[in-house]
Amino acid sequence: MKDASKIFEQLVQQRRSMRQFDSTAEFDPESVTRSLERATLAPNSSNLQLWEFYRVRTPEKRAQLAKICMNQNAARTARELVVFVVRKDKWKDHSQWIWNSYKSSFGEPPYDKGQQKTYNYYNKLIPIIYKNDIFGIFGALKKMLLFFASLRKPMYQQGTSKDTSIIGHKSVALAAQTFMLSMTAEGYDTCPMEGFDFRRLKKFLNLPRRAEVCMVVATGPGTKEGIYHERMRLPNDQVIFEI
Numbered sequence: 001m002k003d004a005s006k007i008f009e010q011l012v013q014q015r016r017s018m019r020q021f022d023s024t025a026e027f028d029p030e031s032v033t034r035s036l037e038r039a040t041l042a043p044n045s046s047n048l049q050l051w052e053f054y055r056v057r058t059p060e061k062r063a064q065l066a067k068i069c070m071n072q073n074a075a076r077t078a079r080e081l082v083v084f085v086v087r088k089d090k091w092k093d094h095s096q097w098i099w100n101s102y103k104s105s106f107g108e109p110p111y112d113k114g115q116q117k118t119y120n121y122y123n124k125l126i127p128i129i130y131k132n133d134i135f136g137i138f139g140a141l142k143k144m145l146l147f148f149a150s151l152r153k154p155m156y157q158q159g160t161s162k163d164t165s166i167i168g169h170k171s172v173a174l175a176a177q178t179f180m181l182s183m184t185a186e187g188y189d190t191c192p193m194e195g196f197d198f199r200r201l202k203k204f205l206n207l208p209r210r211a212e213v214c215m216v217v218a219t220g221p222g223t224k225e226g227i228y229h230e231r232m233r234l235p236n237d238q239v240i241f242e243i
C-alpha cells in the first residue's frame, strides 16, 4: 500500500458518527474553516456548485439549532454545527458565472468545436434541465419527450424538479463527506444528521422556498461514550459486485 493509501484507510476507519462531544477539550475553529474550504473542492454536478454551508458557532445559536434537531445528543453537545444546503434555485447565476469564466479564457468568437460545446452546455442544456414551473408541467413534458427520445438511443432523462433536487443533494452530500473526512484528519469527530425539522431549519437560516437542507453536521472533539456501538457493515459480497 502506498503511504497516501495508508493514511486514507486510517481516516476512513477512524471516522465514526459521534453522538457525544467533549465540551472542555481544546477545539480549533480554524479546522472547520480549512475543512469547509476543502469541501468546496468536492466533485459536483456540472460544476454548478449549487451549495451553501452555514456555520453555527455561538452557544445561543447552537442551542436553537439543537432544538430544531430534536435535541439529539450530537447536536446538543457539538462545538460547532454546519448546515449543508442545496441551492438549486441558483442554477442561472452559477451557470452564467461558469460560462463567463470560460469565456474570458476563450477569447472572441467564433468558438472552436470544444468551446462551442461548452457554450451549448451552460447556455442551452443546463437551462433545459433546471428550468421548471411550480406546477411541474414543464418538468413532466421534458420527461415525456426525453423518454420517447431515449427509445432510440441512450439519453439523459433528468429534468423534473425532483430530479434536480436529487442532483443537488448528491453533490452537497459529497461536500459534506469531504468536510467530515477533513475534520477527521484535523483530529476531531463529526456526526451527520438528517433528523431535524426542515421547515424550522429553513426559517432559522432565513432560506428561500426553493432551498433545501441536505444535512446538518455536528463537529468537535469526541468522547469514548459518543461511539454507541462497534461499527456494523453488511458483508462485502452483499454490496460489491462485478458484472
Ligand SMILES: Cc1cc2nc3c(=O)[nH]c(=O)nc-3n(C[C@H](O)[C@H](O)[C@H](O)COP(=O)(O)O)c2cc1C
Binding pocket: 015, 016, 017, 018, 019, 072, 074, 191, 192, 193, 194, 195, 196, 215, 231
Ligand atoms: C444522511 C445521513 C443522515 C444521518 N442522520 C443521523 C441523525 O439524524 N442522527 C444520528 O445520530 N445519526 C445520523 N446519521 C449517522 C448514521 O446513523 C451513521 O452514519 C451510521 O449508523 C453508520 O455509522 P458510522 O457513521 O459510525 O460508520 C446519519 C447519516 C447520514 C449519512
